[in-house]
Amino acid sequence: MWGADLFEIRIHHLEVGRGFCPDGWVHEKTVPFGIIAQATCGTYELQTESGTYVVTGSEAFLTPPHLPLRIKHIADAATGVMTMRYVHFQFYLMDTFDLFHLYELPHKCNPEKGQQFGELIEKLLALRDTIPSGAASITAIVTKNELAYRLLSLLLELAKPSENSASLLSAAQELQPVLAFIRDHWFEPIDIDLLLSKFAGSRSILFQLFRKQFQQTPMEYVKSVRLNEAYRKLCTSDTPVAEIALTSGFVNSFHFSREFKGKFQMTPTAARKANKLWMSM
Known part of the structure; x- marks a missing residue:
């Protein structure tokens, strides 16, 4: 019998691709x-901020959301070609926040796990x-x-719970009604009184609770x-981009672009172009 305290885990984003690129191409994002x-x-x-990792053969690199990355692509010496396959993923816990907020991923896995991936x-x-x-x-x-x-x-076989995962999960449960409301109404006007x-x-x-869970105020979240x-x-x-800005709760595209660049270190247009380049290779 399943316990009543089990949480739903939902696939929020899954994007898969393969491609090739020139030797030495660097992607920062x-x-x-x-x-x-x-x-x-x-x-x-x-x-990454924790160091440099060389990933080759059947190894794979694993990175969580919101981590600044510098990815250099090095061609095979014999063929002069660099090819890759990848998946972008996001899993939500309680349908409200990223599961890997509670876990720490190694940035590199061994060939055996890499082959399975x-x-x-x-x-x-x-x-x-x-x-x-x-x-x-x-x-x-x-x-x-x-x-x-x-x-x-x-x-999850490779990840380990963060030191404060238990307290974070407890805080998330207390915040569940608020997080669920934000999930369903993020594109609408929201203020702290609401x-x-x-x-x-x-x-x-x-x-x-928001500071404990997300290191943000409610409105920053x-x-x-x-x-x-x-x-x-x-x-x-x-x-x-202008339509995305307005339908995402921003007053205009200038405000949206400024906030977007502050969070992702590039403009919305540049992010779209970079993703299309990455996915089309």
Whole structure:
């Protein structure tokens, strides 16, 4: 019998791809989703705030959301080619916040785990390249979800809970009504009084819990959700930037671009171009 305290884990974002690039190409970015990437020919050199990682052969690199990355692509010496496969992922806990807010991922995995990631990515790529209809499309969705959760299972085998994961989870449970409201209404006008109306405690406790859980004020968190969702729209649609700005809760495109660049170190237009380049290689 399943315990009543189990939490739902939902696939919020899953994007898979493969490609090639010239030797020495460097991609610098900060993104609102996790990445698993593997060089199928050549080598990755990954730089993060914690150090530099050389990833080659069947190894793969793993990075959580919102981590500044510098990714150098090094061609295979024999062929002069660099090819790769990758998946961008985001799993939500309680349908409200990123699961990997509670875990720490190693930035590199061994060849054995890398091979398992590679096999799952290949299956997701094969599924992406088919266009089923009718009942077959339902089967494809189920298969995609199965592969995504197998991917998550592998990630959790490598991850370790953060030191404060238990207290973070407790805070998230207390904030659940507020987080759920933000999830459903992030694109609408929201102020602190509206958030307080969804919370059973006082204003000071609300601020304390948000600081503990997200290192942000409630309204800073709302802005962060809006920017994350806007980034996802930029990467998955051709909607004009100005329209994304207005439908993401920002007063105008100038305000949106300023806040977006502050969070992701590039303009919305540059982020869209970089993602299209990354996905088309």
